[in-house]
Amino acid sequence: MTTRQRLLVLLVVILVVATGSTAYALAELRRSRDLSSRPPSVPTATQSALTGPRLVFRHTGLDQEYGVVAEVPLSDPGGARTFTGLSCDRVDATATAASCLRTKRGVVTTFQQLDLDADWKQVGQEGLPGIPSRTRLSADGTLAASTSFVAGHSYMTAGFSTATEIHQVGGGRSYGNLEGFALYLHGKRSTPSDRNIWGVTFAPDDDTFYVTVATGGATYLARGDLAKRTLTTIADKVECPSLSPDGTRIAFKEKVDHANGTWWTPAVLDLATMSRTVLTGETRNVDDQIAWLDDDTLLYGLARADEAGVTDVWSLDAKVAAKPQLYVEQAWSPAVIR
Amino acid sequence: MYLSLSDRPASAANRARGRTARPRVARLVVTLGVVSLLTDISSESVSAILPLYLTSVVGLSTVAYGFVDGLYQGVSALVRIAGGWVADKSGRPQQVALAGYGLSMLARVALLFAGGVASISTVISADRIGKGLRTAPRDSMITAASDPAHLGRSFGVHRALDTVGAAIGPLLAFLILWGIPDGYHTVLVVSLGFAVLGVVVLGLFVPRDAGGVRRHEPLHWREALTRPMLRLLLVAGFLALLTVGDGFVYLALLNSTDAAAQWFPVLYVGTNIVYLALAVPLGRLADRVGRTRVLVLGHLPLAGAYLAACVATGLPGALAALGLLGTFYACTDGVLAAVAARTVPDELRTSGIACAQTVVALARMGASIGFGVLWFAIGPQQALVLVAGGLALAVGAGAVVLRIGPSRQQDAT
Numbered sequence: 001m002t003t004r005q006r007l008l009v010l011l012v013v014i015l016v017v018a019t020g021s022t023a024y025a026l027a028e029l030r031r032s033r034d035l036s037s038r039p040p041s042v043p044t045a046t047q048s049a050l051t052g053p054r055l056v057f058r059h060t061g062l063d064q065e066y067g068v069v070a071e072v073p074l075s076d077p078g079g080a081r082t083f084t085g086l087s088c089d090r091v092d093a094t095a096t097a098a099s100c101l102r103t104k105r106g107v108v109t110t111f112q113q114l115d116l117d118a119d120w121k122q123v124g125q126e127g128l129p130g131i132p133s134r135t136r137l138s139a140d141g142t143l144a145a146s147t148s149f150v151a152g153h154s155y156m157t158a159g160f161s162t163a164t165e166i167h168q169v170g171g172g173r174s175y176g177n178l179e180g181f182a183l184y185l186h187g188k189r190s191t192p193s194d195r196n197i198w199g200v201t202f203a204p205d206d207d208t209f210y211v212t213v214a215t216g217g218a219t220y221l222a223r224g225d226l227a228k229r230t231l232t233t234i235a236d237k238v239e240c241p242s243l244s245p246d247g248t249r250i251a252f253k254e255k256v257d258h259a260n261g262t263w264w265t266p267a268v269l270d271l272a273t274m275s276r277t278v279l280t281g282e283t284r285n286v287d288d289q290i291a292w293l294d295d296d297t298l299l300y301g302l303a304r305a306d307e308a309g310v311t312d313v314w315s316l317d318a319k320v321a322a323k324p325q326l327y328v329e330q331a332w333s334p335a336v337i338r
Numbered sequence: 339m340y341l342s343l344s345d346r347p348a349s350a351a352n353r354a355r356g357r358t359a360r361p362r363v364a365r366l367v368v369t370l371g372v373v374s375l376l377t378d379i380s381s382e383s384v385s386a387i388l389p390l391y392l393t394s395v396v397g398l399s400t401v402a403y404g405f406v407d408g409l410y411q412g413v414s415a416l417v418r419i420a421g422g423w424v425a426d427k428s429g430r431p432q433q434v435a436l437a438g439y440g441l442s443m444l445a446r447v448a449l450l451f452a453g454g455v456a457s458i459s460t461v462i463s464a465d466r467i468g469k470g471l472r473t474a475p476r477d478s479m480i481t482a483a484s485d486p487a488h489l490g491r492s493f494g495v496h497r498a499l500d501t502v503g504a505a506i507g508p509l510l511a512f513l514i515l516w517g518i519p520d521g522y523h524t525v526l527v528v529s530l531g532f533a534v535l536g537v538v539v540l541g542l543f544v545p546r547d548a549g550g551v552r553r554h555e556p557l558h559w560r561e562a563l564t565r566p567m568l569r570l571l572l573v574a575g576f577l578a579l580l581t582v583g584d585g586f587v588y589l590a591l592l593n594s595t596d597a598a599a600q601w602f603p604v605l606y607v608g609t610n611i612v613y614l615a616l617a618v619p620l621g622r623l624a625d626r627v628g629r630t631r632v633l634v635l636g637h638l639p640l641a642g643a644y645l646a647a648c649v650a651t652g653l654p655g656a657l658a659a660l661g662l663l664g665t666f667y668a669c670t671d672g673v674l675a676a677v678a679a680r681t682v683p684d685e686l687r688t689s690g691i692a693c694a695q696t697v698v699a700l701a702r703m704g705a706s707i708g709f710g711v712l713w714f715a716i717g718p719q720q721a722l723v724l725v726a727g728g729l730a731l732a733v734g735a736g737a738v739v740l741r742i743g744p745s746r747q748q749d750a751t
Contacts, residue, residue, distance in 0.1 A: 006542045013538045017531040024527045025514070032518045105515055109390065110604070129592060131389055149389070191714045309520070 038063040042330055045080035049119070054337050055299075056093040059083065060311045061330035069100070069120075074293075074336070077328050084120050089132040092335045097141030097169050101132030101148070113146045115169045124171040129163050134240065134289045137169070138202035143226075144169050145200035145209070162198045164211065166226065175226055178211065184232040185213075185220070192216065197231070199240035199289050200224075203247060210241040210250060221250065221269070235269060235276075240289040245338070247271075251290040251298050251318065254278055258285075266290060266298060268318050281322045282314075291334045293327075301332040366483035367492045369543045370476055371499030376536035377439060378500055380446065380529045381465070382507025387515070391522045392458065413463060415699040417470035422478075422692025427557055431475035431549040431688050432540075438472025439540055441465075443533040450526050474692035479549035481679035481687060489679070490629050493672030494621025501614040505607075551685040562689045566681040570630075571697050573736040574674060577637050578701035580729045582644075582709035584609065587663060590647040590718050591656050605660060612664025613671075620668040621676075629677050634736045636669020637729050644726040648719040674698060 001009075040063045053074040059065050059081065069091050070081040088100035098116040103109060111132055115124030130150035137144050147164040167174040178197045183190050192215040202209045209224040213231060221238035222231040242251045248271055253264035256278075263285050267278040279298075288300040297315050304310045313334045315327040328334070421438065425431040445465035452458045477493070484492035511525045518524055588605045624632035643662035650656050675691050682690030712721040 001542075010538060010542055014535065017534055021524075021528045021531045025518070025521070025524045028518050028521050028524045032520060036519070103390065105512070105519075109386075109512075194710065195714075 035062055035066070036064050040065050040081075040330075043080040045082045047082060049084075050082045055313075055328065056091060056098070056335040056337060057313060057328060057331040058088055058091055058333045059330060060309065060332050062307070062310060066309075069098075070331075072328060074338075081328075086116070086120055088114075088333070090135045090333045092135050092137045092144075092333075093337055094137050094139060094141035095337055097137055097144075098335075099135045099137050099144040099146070099169070101128065101135050101146055103132065111148060113144070115144060115171070117170075124167075124169060126165075126167065126174075133162065134164075134199050136200050136202060136289070138206050139204050140206065142169055143167070143202055143206055145202070147198040147200070162196045164197045164200060166200060166209070175229070178224070178231065181224065181229045181231045183213065183222070184230060185215070186233060190215075197222075201241050201243045201250070201289075203243060210243060212239045212241060212252075219255070221252070235274060238269065239264065242290045242292060244292050244295055246295050249318070251292065253286050253288070253290070266300065266316060268298075277318070277320055279316060279318065279320065279322065281320070282316055282324050284324075288333075291336055293336055294338075299327060299334045299336070301334065361485055361488065363488075363492060363495050364483040364485075366544065366548060367480050367496055368499070369539065370480055371496045373439070373536045373540045373544070374476070374496065374500040375503035375506075376532050376539065377442065378503030379507045379510060380532035380536065381442070381469075382504045383511040383525055383529045383532075384446070384449070384507075386508035386511040387522055387525050391525075414466040414470035415696045415703070417467050418474055418692045418696050418699075419689070421471035422474040422689040423559070425475040425478060425549075425688040426551075426686050429550040429552070429685075430546065431478045432544050432546050434688075435472045435475040435479070435544075436537070436540055438468045438470070438475070439533075439537045441468030441471065443468075443530070443537050446526070446530040446533045450523065450530070474688050474695060475549065477675040477691045477695075478679065478688035479544065481676070481691075482549040482551075482684075486680070488622075488625055489676045490621040490624035490632070490673055491618060492621070493676045494618040494668075497621075497668075497672040498614055498617040501610055501617065504610060505614065508607075549688070551687070557685060559689070562682050562686040562693060564682055567678070567690055567693070569739060570677060570681055570694060573634065573739050574694060575697045575701045577634070577729070577732055577736060578698040579705050580725055580732055581637070581640060581702050581705055582725060583702070583706040584663060586706070586709060586713065586718075586722070587643055587647045587659060590644075590722055591650055591659060605656075608657070608660035609664045609667070612661050613667040614664075616665055616668035617672065620665075621672060624669075624673050624676070629673050629680075630740050631737075632669050633673045633677055634733055634740060636666055636673065637733050637736075639663075639669065640666040641726040641729040641733075644722040644729070648722040 040059070040061045042061060050071040050073060054071045055074060055077055056069060056071050059068050059070040065083055067087045067089070069084045069086045069088050071084065072079060072081045086100060088102050090101040092099045096118050098120065100114040100116060102112055102114065104112060111128035111130060113126045113128050113135065114122055117123050128146060128148040130148040132146070132148055134147040135145065143166060145164065145166045147162055150161050150163050164178045165174065165176060166178065179195060183195065195213060195215045197211055197213050199212045200209050207226050209226065211222050211224055211231065213220045213222045213233060219237055219239050220233040221235040221241055222233045224231050237254055238250070238252045239255065240253050244251065250269045250271060252267055252269065254267040256263050256265050264287055265278055265280065266282050266286050267276055269276045284302055286300050286302065291299045293299050293315060296318055298318055299313055299315050301311045301313050304312065310330060311332040312326055313328045313331040314324045316322055316324045421434050425434040428434070442465045445461050445468060448461045448464070452461045480492055480496055481489060510528065514521050514525050514528060584606065591605065620632065639662040643659045643666060646655055646659035646662060650659055674694055678691045678694035679687050709721065709725065712724070716724070
């Protein structure tokens with residue numbers, strides 16, 4: 001081939017590539033525009049704010065409200081939803097406060113944790129070092145915890161880790177990254193380099209909390225003490241703990257052997273007897289920090305297999321053979337305000 | 339007589355020529371730089387969105403991805419040696435490079451359709467294997483096309499173009515997502531387009547026999563392990579054992595400045611800008627004062643970056659750490675290939691480059707693992723200071739082993 005011919009071939013390839021990707025981008029742009037002007041397919045309410053017992057969640061319908069935090073009354077979870085106008089990837093809320101983890105897209109994407117008051121007004125803000133994963137408030141809304149994934153960029157090969165921190169809502173004291181807490185593994189002080197910590201749940205005393213600690217390929221349930229800055233493991237194989245409203249049990253996801261690789265099944269641990277019940281009535285893969293609707297019922301989000309980005313919140317009685325029920329459709333990150 | 343690394347201009351005449359009328363950078367070097375630029379636009383635009391795409395669209399647990407990522411870094415390093423050996427054996431580095439770029443391109447196609455943990459890790463590993471295959475043959479072709487007196491500059495030009503691509507990629511991904519908020523697939527399609535262009539430019543404009551060496555006898559692995567090469571492996575490998583992942587520097591900055599969390603994802607951009615700016619000037623400097631010297635002494639800025647990261651308070655400290663880190667890359671990344679290429683017989687050039695790059699990559703992986711232990715055992719600050727001190731000593735020892743001290747002038751013959 002002569003240089004002329006080569007340049008000609010290159011030109012043709014450039015044209016084909018440019019035309020093809022432009023056509024694809026334009027079609028996607030049209031689809032995206034349609035989406036962002038489409039009203040929700042679920043009933044919506046027009047009143048400005050909801051009070052009383054309610055469920056707060058992230059709306060995931062493919063429409064103009066995608067990602068926006070919404071509320072429904074607990075008395076009618078399938079009924080009309082009220083939108084707050086705030087977009088979050090993960091949300092938790094109590095009667096007095098809310099915590100929102102969100103992604104800020106930019107040339108380089110950054111991540112934030114917002115503290116909000118009962119009227120969804122921002123009262124504090126912190127940067128997150130990675131992709132939002134979990135957030136939880138204490139029952140009285142004074143403490144907030146966040147977990148984010150610090151995924152290694154290809155240029156920085158420290159690899160993957162989680163960052164979990166706790167702070168007082170509204171810009172008060174920060175307890176910092178929980179990796180800085182003293183870890184007691186099986187009763188012995190331990191400083192493994194590969195430890196990862198995620199998924200905080202608070203006890204009502206605003207000092208005790210529970211969290212997952214992973215090291216050496218194993219996961220543990222640890223009890224944390226904010227004042228003493230300690231983490232003490234109390235059980236094996238517990239991920240993303242969630243304390244029941246009466247404080248007696250912990251709901252979590254348990255990793256089980258499965259043909260499709262990583263697979264989590266919801267389970268409940270009784271803190272008094274340390275006996276665990278795996279809720280095998282749920283056969284799907286549950287990758288969420290479970291929330292308690294009441295002392296007998298669990299809530300968690302599941303992605304739809306056939307619709308990317310759309311999720312639903314399911315409820316499950318905390319009993320062995322209980323079958324999951326659809327609780328709120330097009331929803332994610334459920335938080336119960338009692 | 340000291341048989342030190344023959345990485346310096348061989349004769350005074352050569353040097354004089356270099357000073358007065360600097361020859362143009364070979365067209366092939368620029369072409370390969372353009373191939374890398376296009377490929378880096380492709381791979382870095384995907385890297386920028388991959389964690390978000392996997393978690394928000396595919397619904398993959400990031401834990402699984404992080405594990406896979408670490409695993410394949412190792413695979414990539416080992417494939418590199420195989421790529422180098424095949425390139426030398428066949429005398430056709432262009433075709434091995436083409437296979438590597440092609441494999442990564444096919445991985446881009448597959449990524450469009452991959453939906454589960456297994457399929458996505460397969461695709462990512464194919465991409466990494468492709469990267470492992472192509473690197474040494476490409477650097478071998480750069481060496482063959484360059485005037486030996488200006489090899490450092492050639493690599494500087496190539497790495498600068500490469501880094502431009504790495505900067506454009508995330509920017510492009512951002513622009514697409516800015517226009518199309520959920521346009522992850524559009525980013526993947528555009529990324530595939532740039533990968534195709536890279537492969538086509540390589541196939542069309544890099545001659546099939548580029549970098550090939552005529553040989554008369556069968557090749558033996560052993561011949562690549564010349565004494566200068568062994569010495570280089572010893573020194574570069576030892577220094578790499580004290581080169582902990584950049585991630586730790588960023589984490590230290592994150593720890594020392596409380597408000598830095600939101601800057602965490604952009605820190606590597608600062609490092610890249612400095613690398614981009616200094617790649618050519620430091621490549622030239624290496625040609626002038628000795629490439630081995632720049633390679634070894636280039637670890638001093640790294641030690642400086644470690645110190646800056648643990649005493650850093652606020653923006654100035656962070657900027658100093660990033661600047662020093664970028665300087666370290668500009669001193670060492672391209673220069674390592676340039677030095678390695680000149681320590682082995684020409685017909686084993688690709689294997690030599692691959693060998694040096696693999697030893698350094700594996701040693702750095704080991705360093706990061708070991709440093710992780712130290713980080714928690716004695717604390718981040720102390721660990722960084724310790725490694726910085728170790729590096730300073732190692733640079734001194736390396737200077738002795740490679741005989742690149744001030745008395746180097748007399749050693750030249």
